[in-house]
Amino acid sequence: MPRSPRARALGAELRRLRRVAGISQRELAARVGIAHSQISRIETGDRTPSEPDVSGMLGALGITGPEREQLLAMTRTSDDAAWWESDPSYGLPRQLSTLIDYERRATRITDVATLFIPGLLQTAAYARAVMEVCHVPERDISTRVATRLGRQGLLNNPSIHYEALIDEILIRRRVGSFETMSEQLSHLLQLTERPNVTLRIIPLAAGAHIGLDAGHLLLEFETIGPIVHLEARNTAGFLREEHSVEDFRHVAKVLRSIALEPAESKERINRCREEVDAKSWEL
Template sequence: MPGTTPKARALGAELRKAREAAGLGVRQVAAMLETSHATVSRWETGHRSPKPEDVSAYLAKVGASAEVRQQLVELARGADGPHWLSVGMPEQKPQLAGLLEVERTAAYIATVSTLLIPGLLQIGDYARAIMRQADVPASEIDTRVAVRIGRQEIVTRRNPVRLDAFIGESALHADIGGPAVMVDQLHALLAHAERPNVDLRVIPMQSDWHPGLDGPFLLVESLDGAGVVHLENRISGLFLHEPADIEVYWSAVEKVRKVAMSAEDSAKLIAEVIDTKESTI
């Protein structure tokens, strides 16, 4: 459906942020633009994609800076496209905003990660250790860690998202940040696993081929039933939302589920790894 893409949601969230920063209401901005408040509301929720010229006019009315206007006008181009690829940090920042918006309105999320603890379940020290080794500028690390930890609110909030987390066994045995950090991270996993909305399963190292070996992915189903997939590597991110693509990843989740351990056995294994690591500290 046009206007319900991740890019449209990211654009809408940024428009809303600019309006709220100006202290204006939806009806006030609509009156300034001589359009209906319903139209402005749909722009801000991502249910309709404004044209680049509409975005420019909107931002002029709310007094946004020239830099913000340039960025969001560019973001408005192709907002209804079949996918959203970003390469390089400047392009990935608005995509992160899109991911936060997609997750915020999610009913269900499946995350598959064979080599690292998924971002939605990382503790701060674990995330910080990754970012330091990945050469993230020191001035940006605290902000990025805060954003990553903030994402977890969807799991712990009232009326939380349902989360299926599939984590590769090798991720448990790694020493990212050192043994003490890993012990804290694994304890955090066990705490999450006790939540009624979280199904955490470990993918054993000695398993047959499964789609998780192609790389990590995040599958999100929103409250209105729309599906989104997010793929990410060191320098790029990709959103998919076409029904045929989403169906491929629903199938992938079920294939991973078949090779993963039960929730009970997964928790037992994590506890055993904790005991082993604690003996070395």
């Protein structure tokens, strides 16, 4: 069974806090009074932590105030597919809730990415690094990372086909640490094994291309017309007019024609990961 998005998000955040504190898993386990194996499983998301688990870990790490309360609130929330929408204290933009609903109902999603690795493909560490560089308030980051990971649950639905057209610069631009990038690229490689997920890299050799002016998300459905989602910094919107949607559909078609085939894309991602691991990363 796939790990729950909430468990993954909490685990990633608790691991980050432990590393910031400079404490090993064994030392934390001893302080909390639980088995080392439990700490490991919580941090990887293989075990959904209880509120006492999280409370004990946060106490041992010296986490207090709003950050502690936010993580405990996340722990208490159910694992329903829409858990992030069930509590108004999360304060998510209304358009994000609408996007989440559209993503669940879609049968095909085409993601054109020219700024960052698509949100539906990001690891927790990469998502956090993106939010930090974009100056998202620290108090909001944990919730937003968890929300982003929660959205990724739709990739477990075999009836939804997801295709990402990713500019090669995005797998070569360091976001966060080398470790963060290595984990992110490894995650992309794992996703290429899913039958309903297609990743295609737009190579740097293609030069300037039609997708550079705006990334977008094209959502297609069984019973309603396609919709395009656009996002730029602190604003976002949806396009439904046929001529506008067709324009973005054309962009995706052109990019598909210049992108590497899926197998070649996988090789390119793997080569980049090897360069990251060897710290010999070059454009």
